[in-house]
Amino acid sequence: MWDAYAERVDWNDYDAALFDLDGVITPTAEVHQRAWARMFTDFLQGHPGVAPYTDDDYFAYVDGKPRYEGVASFLASRGISLPQGDPSDDPAAETVCALGNRKNDYFSDVLRTDGVEAYPGSVRLLDDLEARGVKSALVSSSRNARLVLEAAGLSDRFEVIIDGEVAAAEGIPGKPQPDTFEAAAERLGVPTTRSVVLEDAVSGVQAGAAGDFGLVIGVDRGAGADVLREHGADVVVSDLAELL
Numbered sequence: 001m002w003d004a005y006a007e008r009v010d011w012n013d014y015d016a017a018l019f020d021l022d023g024v025i026t027p028t029a030e031v032h033q034r035a036w037a038r039m040f041t042d043f044l045q046g047h048p049g050v051a052p053y054t055d056d057d058y059f060a061y062v063d064g065k066p067r068y069e070g071v072a073s074f075l076a077s078r079g080i081s082l083p084q085g086d087p088s089d090d091p092a093a094e095t096v097c098a099l100g101n102r103k104n105d106y107f108s109d110v111l112r113t114d115g116v117e118a119y120p121g122s123v124r125l126l127d128d129l130e131a132r133g134v135k136s137a138l139v140s141s142s143r144n145a146r147l148v149l150e151a152a153g154l155s156d157r158f159e160v161i162i163d164g165e166v167a168a169a170e171g172i173p174g175k176p177q178p179d180t181f182e183a184a185a186e187r188l189g190v191p192t193t194r195s196v197v198l199e200d201a202v203s204g205v206q207a208g209a210a211g212d213f214g215l216v217i218g219v220d221r222g223a224g225a226d227v228l229r230e231h232g233a234d235v236v237v238s239d240l241a242e243l244l
């Protein structure tokens with residue numbers, strides 16, 4: 001749905017756009033969402049009496065967060081406590097990391113078999129910003145970000161990439177903290193106040209609102225425009241072509 005505020009986005013006021021990936025550039029938020037649902041639904045079969053996993057849980061506890069933080073956050077909502085384990089854990093084990101790895105196997109299967117096509121409106125905005133001289137960075141919690149970008153043919157479109165791998169290697173706190181977006185602006189050489197955050201996840205707009213960014217744009221792919229605004233989006237659109 002068109003948002004009246006979107007008309008007020010004047011790209012002359014900004015020098016950088018910091019894009020989330022899943023749900024902003026590519027429709028892979030849905031792939032993540034389905035993979036999480038499959039994993040948590042199976043897992044809860046072994047926990048009778050615990051409320052089933054729903055799409056609302058995805059948006060409230062998992063969406064946009066680093067892999068194992070999403071697992072821990074959902075388990076906490078159900079009062080289930082598991083050992084943290086280690087990222088090298090076998091997906092069949094009963095640890096936070098193993099559950100994240102189990103979900104990642106489902107995600108990877110879909111990526112391999114179905115491939116990825118970027119949202120056409122998002123590619124148009126990337127083209128438009130490049131022509132205007134506005135720099136673009138990718139800021140994703142996902143450790144699959146580079147694979148997804150490659151599958152979508154967009155590997156060379158971002159001057160800076162801060163993904164789940166970079167954040168883990170450098171110890172940069174993930175969304176909803178603002179640090180990954182701040183690191184991207186810094187590496188582009190643009191002040192945060194001249195940078196725009198574009199996010200579809202509640203944890204992502206919270207990250208934008210927690211920093212001193214010029215503008216936080218929420219992209220409503222299911223979280224809900226009002227919810228995104230309540231958590232810090234200045235503007236909400238349903239497709240990035242609305243920002244051309």
Ligand SMILES: O=P(O)(O)OC[C@H]1O[C@@H](O)[C@H](O)[C@@H](O)[C@@H]1O
Nearest residue numbers: 022032063064067141142143144
């Ligand atoms: O497990 P990955 O690929 O590192 O992704 C972590 C998170 O990355 C985010 O981009 C997605 O919105 C989440 O759904 C996902 O859980």
